[in-house]
Amino acid sequence: MSRLKQESYDTSKDYWNLPDDVRAELIDGHLYDVAPPNFQHQKLVSELHHALMNYVKANQGECEVLPAPFAVNLNADDENWVEPDISVICDRNKLSDRGCEGAPDFIIEVVSTGSRPRDYQTKMVMYANAGVREYWIVDPMKKATTVYYFEEDVAPIVFPFGQDINVGIYGDLYVNIEALLK
Numbered sequence: 166m167s168r169l170k171q172e173s174y175d176t177s178k179d180y181w182n183l184p185d186d187v188r189a190e191l192i193d194g195h196l197y198d199v200a201p202p203n204f205q206h207q208k209l210v211s212e213l214h215h216a217l218m219n220y221v222k223a224n225q226g227e228c229e230v231l232p233a234p235f236a237v238n239l240n241a242d243d244e245n246w247v248e249p250d251i252s253v254i255c256d257r258n259k260l261s262d263r264g265c266e267g268a269p270d271f272i273i274e275v276v277s278t279g280s281r282p283r284d285y286q287t288k289m290v291m292y293a294n295a296g297v298r299e300y301w302i303v304d305p306m307k308k309a310t311t312v313y314y315f316e317e318d319v320a321p322i323v324f325p326f327g328q329d330i331n332v333g334i335y336g337d338l339y340v341n342i343e344a345l346l347k
Contacts, residue, residue, distance in 0.1 A: 175191055175195055176194075177244065177246065188233075188234055190246060191244075192247065192283070199233075199248060202275075203277065205305050206275050209345070210250045210273075213251055213303070213345065214230060216340055217230045217253060228253050229253070229254045230253050231254070233249060233251070235248060235265070236248060237252055237265040237269060238265065238266050239267070239295035241259075241266040245291065249269070249274055249288075250274050251271075251272065253269055253271035253272070256270075267296075268292070268295040268296040268297045270297070270298045271298060271333075272301070273300075273301045274303070275304075276305065284302050285311075289302070293313070298333070299312070299316070301313075303342060308326045309324060310323070310326070312330060316333070324342075326342040326346070327343040330342070
């Protein structure tokens with residue numbers, strides 16, 4: 166987790182004043198750089214985004230499915246700004262020119278070497294506390310996806326890439342990560 170600069174406390178103003186070509190997240194008063202994704206990471210994000218978008222469109226759904234870079238202010242308090250790999254927002258009132266002002270319904274993070282501690286620990290807690298309904302951590306190194314159904318208050322479930330995963334916010338949608346990579 167690489168700090169962007171060494172100030173003791175960064176603010177939303179610092180985040181929004183970053184140069185356009187700099188991707189970062191503001192978490193608990195610290196700016197963290199977001200490294201450019203590798204090919205496998207982008208392929209997974211692209212395929213997952215495509216699968217979710219196809220489902221929403223086919224079912225004339227109201228949710229927006231947005232890939233990174235897309236700013237999310239989880240508690241709509243202008244304090245923490247994250248950039249999930251995929252955000253599904255079903256309440257369009259949360260959408261603004263700045264991004265999503267409040268918790269998305271569903272978030273997917275694809276793990277990369279530099280994001281591992283943030284995705285598995287920091288962001289998982291932030292997402293649960295903010296009211297995200299469902300959170301997936303897709304881990305290419307482990308070839309597994311950890312799924313948190315926060316609304317059901319159950320332990321996380323780990324699915325190998327070859328197993329179908331139910332998208333809980335939709336009920337009738339299943340995704341197989343291995344099939345997406347073919």
